Amino acid sequence: MTAEKRECASILVDAGLSIVKACLFVGISRSTFYRPERDWRKADAAVIDAINAVLDKSPRAGFWKCFGRMRFKGFPFNHKRVYRVYCQMGLNLRRRTKRVLPKRIAQPLEVLEQANYQWALDFMHDTLYCGKRFRTLNVVDEGTRECLAIEVDTSLPAGRVVRVLEQLKTERGLPKQLRMDNGPELISATLTDWCQNHNIELLYIQPGKPQQNGFVERFNGSFRREFLDAYLFENIGQVREMSWFWRLDYNEERTHESLGNLPPAAY
Known part of the structure; x- marks a missing residue:
């Protein structure tokens, strides 16, 4: 930034402005303007070598991890100098930002008492006896309370969700609507594009409002x-x-009380 300001001041001076006014205009002192330029790569060669030595062993280390390793090895550079060189080398990693969801509007939990019109999806998780975790994808027909699928695996990305829906499409066709929460698998482009291509309306509940997906949550409890x-x-x-x-x-x-003490298949 200082080098850019010095260059701007030089352009103003070449255009006929005095050095004092040019420095005031760009916001630098005259001593900075007169100071000869130096190559930071040569001046900070020792710092660069130390940083590269650390990153050779730990390529994904952030600044503070890198600085801690350098201090542990006995390098005397303070954190401000190391951070300046670290940024000039282009090593500062981008922060992961949380994905902002579109605003979800609360919708009444209205259900038509007919099969294959509204389905609900949700995930559950549990562990094996050895401690290994697994997940389940539960698909429920809201009109008949029938459980259409329970997909089990250690990982269930959006592609697996689409595969389950493709299997159900072959067995019984597709619904008009899908009700689900805002999990990463359910808001991914893989699933939303597939639903758009099959003319399926997606009904997302509001974050932190599982009661808006009450039928599949009731099934999850059972x-x-x-x-x-x-x-x-x-x-x-x-x-x-x-x-x-x-x-x-x-x-x-x-039997289900909400179905008049009938099982979903008989209802």
Whole structure:
């Protein structure tokens, strides 16, 4: 920045302005204007070598980690000089900024009592007996309370969500609406583009308002109590197999008070 101001002052002086007025105009002192330029790469060669030595061993280290390693090795440079050189070398990493969601408008939880019109999606998580974590993607038909799918794996990105919907499309067709929260998999371009291509309306609930997705949250509670908390699982394959049998029982045998004490399949 100082070099740029000195260059601007020089241009003003060449144009006929006095040095005093040129320095006042760009905001530098006359001593700065008269000071001869120096090559910071030569003047700070020792600092550059020290930084490069640290980054050779830890390429993703930020400034303070880098400075701490240099101090531990006994380099006498203070943090201001190291930070100046660190920035001049273009090493300062960009901060990760939180993605800003569009404003979600509260919508009434209106449901048509017909199949394949409104579906709800949500994720759950649990652990195997060995401590390994896994996730489940639950898909529920809001009109009939039928559980359409329970996808189980250690990772369920947006591509897997689309794959599950493609399987359901083959089995029973697609709904008009999908109700879901603002998870990263559910707001990704992969899913939103796929829904747009299939003319599916996305109904996002407001952040921190799970009651706006009440039907799938009610299902999650039953799934947690009757399945996830009831068994210890040894591996992912066992979870998939047992959840498949549990889903059949839930849809064909388990009665629901909201459906007149009928199972979803009979309703």
